[in-house]
Amino acid sequence: MAAKLKKGDKVVVLAGKDKGKQGEITSVFPKENKAVVDGINIAIRHQRQTQNSQGGRIPKAMPIDLSNLALLDKNGKATRVGFREEEGKKVRFAKTTGDVI
DSSP states (O other): OOOSSOTTOEEEEOSSTTTTOEEEEEEEETTTTEEEETTSSEEEEEEOOOSSSOOEEEEEEOOEEGGGEEEEOTTSOEEOEEEEEETTEEEEEETTTOOBO
16 A cells, blocks of 8 residues: 655644644654654653763654644645546645645
8 A cells, every 4th residue: 555644744743742733754664554753742761871972861753643644735734645647657646735745
């Protein structure tokens, strides 16, 4: 199955503690059905000091379920993603505007 959300997409959070916040997807885990969004679902991780880095409490973006994310269209609103064929290629498009992503 083709991925509806990919790395680099601008998304909005639909549910959870960060509902309404917007960010960019930094990585996707298709087998777990999760994605990491920059600045969303932040948790504090305790990091041991190493020779290369300072230790302490490091804020880290944790994975969020793909069902809680929606793609932003050109108007800045949440939209669903559809697929269609254009010139023999399968492309993603925003259901609200019909624009190719």
